Amino acid sequence: QIVTNYLISNGVDEKKIAYWFDRRKENMDGISDNDNKVEFMLFKQAAGTGWDCPRASVLVMYREINSAQFHTQTLGRILRIADPKDKDTFKHSALLRTGFLFTNYKRNEVNVPDASSTNKPFVFSAENINGKDIVIDNNMKSDFISRLDYGDLGNAIAFQRSMRDSFDNFFGFTTEIMSPEEKHNKLKQRGVEINTHLINKIIVDAEFEDFDNINSDINTEGRDADFEVSNNDVEKTFTLLCQQLLKEQTEGDTRITNIARSWSPFKSSLRVWLLNSLEYESNTCYKIFINDILKGSNSAFRKVITKSLKDYHPILNHFMSKRKEEIMEREAEVFKIKRYYYYTDDFVLCPTKLCVLKDFYIEKEYTGKINEMEFIQFLEQKVDTLEWWFKNGDYGKDYFALKYFNTTKDKESLFYPDWIIKLKDNKIGIFDTKGGQTASSQETIEKAEALNKYIKQLNKIGGCEHEFIGGIVIKENEQWYYNDNSSYSYRQGKLDDWKLLVDLF
Incomplete structure (x- = not known):
């Protein structure tokens, strides 16, 4: 909106401004035509791929871009032949072959297209014999491979349901209404202690006079004191453990490659089960969970988490298969x-x-x-x-x-x-x-x-x-x-x- 207001304040007719965003597309019809009245297009990432407007010649880029590929793709959009029929003029005119980039990036931060074959400007064009797109046969569709598997958990709701069923089955929870005491007893039978305190041991009153001997003195100096971990640190520890537990999975049917996209729905699903099963407030549930996880290989929750990921694997495969069919049906051209x-x-x-x-x-x-x-x-x-x-x-x-x-x-x-x-x-x-x-x-x-x-x-x-x-x-x-x-x-x-x-x- 700031950019729009700036353009309007400088005399630009709002009808000459196009918008290409995920949830807003305006004045985009016919924008590639050389006689189109639109003079400005505002976008974030959309124009980096899948967009063709050869008459575009100026790019204003004021944003952070993490991908060098996005740089070169977007800059390539302002190096096209505006009129393929006039290719000779384009070839011999330095001005027509020049694109203009305005940016607040430093010179060494801008990835300008190099001279490789993938980034060279087009200098020749060829028109087909019909002078328009030729449909060979309406049944002849070209395949494509859309990115379907992001290495994550896929459908978060389906994962939450699957985790619930796996956990309930592992701990022996039935479909019948169970009291908190009955659930706690089931957890204890699996080795989970209902310990609502999370203690952190620290060294107090220790004095070290010789730095060179600190490694040996640290075992004898001062005394240990137990401190209850703060609620804020409990939340942080629970979050970090959710990420770590996913990273630890190595088997093919449990391994999650995209932790960044997965830990949040994993944490949410785990949190929902803990709240419903333990019937304590969230931080108390986290403490019970963390205490068990700290047992290492003896942890019951480590075992059930691995089991729940295995149980979910066929559900995930089915979800990916359906997603693939839907995308193919929707996008095959x-x-x-x-x-x-x-x-x-x-x-x-x-x-x-x-x-x-x-x-x-x-x-x-x-x-x-x-x-x-x-x-x-x-x-x-x-x-x-x-x-x-x-x-x-x-x-x-x-x-x-x-x-x-x-x-x-x-x-x-x-x-x-x-x-x-x-x-x-x-x-x-x-x-x-x-x-x-x-x-x-x-x-x-x-x-x-x-x-x-x-x-x-x-x-x-x-x-x-x-x-x-x-x-x-x-x-x-x-x-x-x-x-x-x-x-x-x-x-x-x-x-x-x-x-x-x-x-x-």
């Missing part, structure tokens, strides 16, 4: 070949006739380029049967991706097939070219079988607009072969399960 693609000066123009982009740019140097250029030459010869081909990218939501399980990393990963082609008989092909040892790697096996499964699923959909084909492609004996089998394998010179690609054309 039909893949589109964008109207424009942008490139840095690491790319060079390559003349083609059948590429879906009017100008095809390819990286100057990369592993596998020779193989891919030979494949382009093969496609370019199929004028009679091939409508167009598209060279897919390696990352990002602007390109087509499939999920597969990467056994090496033991997690889901994204696979970006190299090529999408459209034949004049209405078939859509999704292919990935390989060469040498990569064709027989475990990663290629996993990608090939994921692609085969995806194509089969598309072809089973009723009313699908196209027939889909595809697989892994290799070149042997100066001919291109493809493998579309459910179970993929490759050995050089052994191509019994492979088919000639030319037969598809």
Whole structure:
């Protein structure tokens, strides 16, 4: 509001101010259009990712930013080509290629984009042949991997219920109404002492004359005195123990990796159970709990905490699975070949006739380029049967991706097939070219079988607009072969399960 008031006081029309916050989005419609009337956009983190407004050229950054990646991503937003059709003017105009940053950070605290390929400004653009986004098929959706597992407890309410059930079962609490005395007796049977005092021993009246001998004198000088720990220190100790107890868990089905996100709901759940079970005020409950935990391996609460985390593990897995399904259903998008693609000066123009982009740019140097250029030459010869081909990218939501399980990393990963082609008989092909040892790697096996499964699923959909084909492609004996089998394998010179690609054309 302070910034808004400042802008208005300096003559800025409020209609020319846009807001992009979690709970407030105003005047954002059409903001990327070059003729849009909005001149200022206020944001926190939203513009760092998933936002594209090439006409933006000035950034005012007055806030603490902890991630260097956020710096470079956000600064990259003011280094775009405002009008892709005018790329030559952009390339030769220093003013158009310049972004302006105003900040109260010191020079050495600002991470300016470096000269690496991920941070270079775009200097080339390519428009597709239709002059608008191309939807290949409404059933052809591109996968993504959303961050689902934050290493925390997931659903706090579900955890609280699970902890309650685990604790009640461990201590023998029944569903019937039990008196406080009955509950205390059950706790005592498990070795929990109902000790409502938390004592801290300190040394008093000790005098040390020789500092060099303090290590030995400390055991004999003065006397021990017991002091009741203050309520404030009891609360602090309980909180620290909640964090420490989570850190101590090492087994796979009890280990919590994100302590920072987990200790608070863990503490809250534990507090609720203690209050309901002991029926004392909170600090007295904490004292009983702390005294038991200080027994180390003999602590009953240590045992039940580990048990409760194990009991919750399948519930957490189910919760994560449901969250994944909901996100996939909500966010999966039909893949589109964008109207424009942008490139840095690491790319060079390559003349083609059948590429879906009017100008095809390819990286100057990369592993596998020779193989891919030979494949382009093969496609370019199929004028009679091939409508167009598209060279897919390696990352990002602007390109087509499939999920597969990467056994090496033991997690889901994204696979970006190299090529999408459209034949004049209405078939859509999704292919990935390989060469040498990569064709027989475990990663290629996993990608090939994921692609085969995806194509089969598309072809089973009723009313699908196209027939889909595809697989892994290799070149042997100066001919291109493809493998579309459910179970993929490759050995050089052994191509019994492979088919000639030319037969598809």
